[in-house]
Amino acid sequence: MSRALHKLTAQTAKAAAPGKYSDGGGLWLHKRPDGGAQWVLRVSIHGRRREMGLGAFPDISLKGARESAEKWRALVREGLDPIKERDRQRRDSARKLHLLNDVALDAFESRKAELKGDGKAGRWFTPLELHVLPKLGKVPVGDIDQKDIRDTLSPIWHTKADTARKAMNRLAICLRHAAALGLDVDLQATEKARALLGKQRHKATNIPALPWKDVPDFYQSLDGGSVTELALRLLILTAVRSYPLRHIHESQIEDGIWTIPAEAMKGRVGATTDFRVPLSSEALAVIQEARKFARDGFLFSGVRRGVISDMTMSKFMERRGMDERPHGFRSSFRDWTAEATKTPREVAEMCLGHVSGSKVERAYRRTDFMEQRKVLMARWSSFASSPRDGVVSQFSGAAAR
Incomplete structure (x- = not known):
């Protein structure tokens, strides 16, 4: 390297008094009266003079400062602002540190x-x-x-x-x-x-559901009057999911309609849309019976705090030797509508709170088929809660309520 470019030596840099000393090529050593010192690179880019700090001396040696200065001067020769480029590189490095x-x-x-x-x-x-x-x-x-x-x-x-x-x-x-x-x-x-x-070997299976023809027998067996049995009865009668059923609150029930808050629903169109459930006379009777167990307005309160868990109902059915699970009653209801009624698909799907039809179709269809659903849910309730004459229930004498 030319001595005209590299004017300083390590010894002179260390011994220099406070002041500014050029090493050539725009590299300067600034020594302060307080004993501190730093390297500064002066360059001109796009007609602007820029001063770029290269670190403290002697933490950054003379050799290190020269190597750094040459790296940034090379960017200037390419028409890039070294300060902006360094800031960009720092941002990129910071981004990679996000765990x-x-x-x-x-x-x-x-x-x-x-x-x-x-x-x-x-x-x-x-x-x-x-x-x-x-x-x-x-x-x-x-x-x-x-x-x-x-x-x-x-x-x-x-x-x-x-x-x-x-x-x-x-x-x-x-x-x-x-x-x-x-x-x-x-x-x-x-x-x-x-x-x-690769492709997964395990195949997903549907949640086991009780055949709809067996629902009345099971419903009749829920005669112990416990919180769990009342919850299962209302779950069957309304065909809702377990979460909103377990969290049903007195304030959500008015004039025979149960309004489930949007945040408690799954698969609904629009996060701000509440879901209305028509309550049959049998469902209202179950709710009335459940009120004696209510705590803080929640009908199906847990033993110690909160509401009953999803496992409470599942374990109840398991203790009876059943493979079926509470969520399966939605399937039981849907099969009943398909096989035993002439219910239009969109009405049956709305009963389950499912999205039905294309996005455009849903945008124009604003109804929730409440009147049709009232009639359908009353029919389902009548079917599910009526004993089957002359049939010996497989759930008679079922263990532990």
Whole structure:
């Protein structure tokens, strides 16, 4: 290198008094009266003079300052502003430091409004928390690739297929969330991981449902008057999901209509749409009986606090030796409407709170078929709650209520 360019030596830089000393090529050493010192690079870019700090002396040696100065001068020769370029590189580095743990929590937080009970039950986050974050939580999200995902989910890909599928889907949401934050991530990583993992051997099975012709026998067997039995009776009569049924509150019932808040519904169009359920005379009678167990307005309160759990009803049926589960009564109702009535599909689906028809069709159809559903649910209630003459119930003498 030319001595005209490299004017300073390590010894003169160290011994220099307070002042400004040029090393040539725009590199300067600024020494302050308080003993501190720093390197500064002066360049001209697009007609502007720029001063760029290169670090403190002697932490940054003369040799290190020269190497840094040459790197940034090379960018100036390419027409780039070295200060803006350094800021961009720092932002990129900071982005890569975002760990999956942080991104996943932020993604969960932003989606709480879409989830039942603000996701407090933990079902959205649990697949990530149990099966992804223990291995990848401390990895910068920008570094995660399909091999990382494959290695993480391969132990449960076939043995816990549904859980693995949910974990993969949640992870894909996290990657999209990271991209929306401006982080550099591979949005195809989960799809690539699916290709590496292959098709799952485990096949999803539907929740076991009681055949609709057996529903009256089971309903008649729920004669113990316990909270669990009353909850099962109302679940059958209304064909709703377990969550809103377990959280039914006095304030939601008025003039024979049960209005379920939008946040308690799954699969409804629009997060602000409440769902109205017509209550038959039998359903109102069950509600009246359940009021003696109510606590804080909740009809089906738990033993110690809150409301009864989803497992309470499932365990009740399990103790009776049944494979069927509470959620299956929705299927029982739907099969009954298809096989024993001439109910239009859109009315039957509306009874279940399902989305029916195309997006355009739904935009023009504003009715919830309340009058038709009142008639249908009254028929279902009459069928479900009436004993079958001359038939010996398979549930007679059933154990433990």
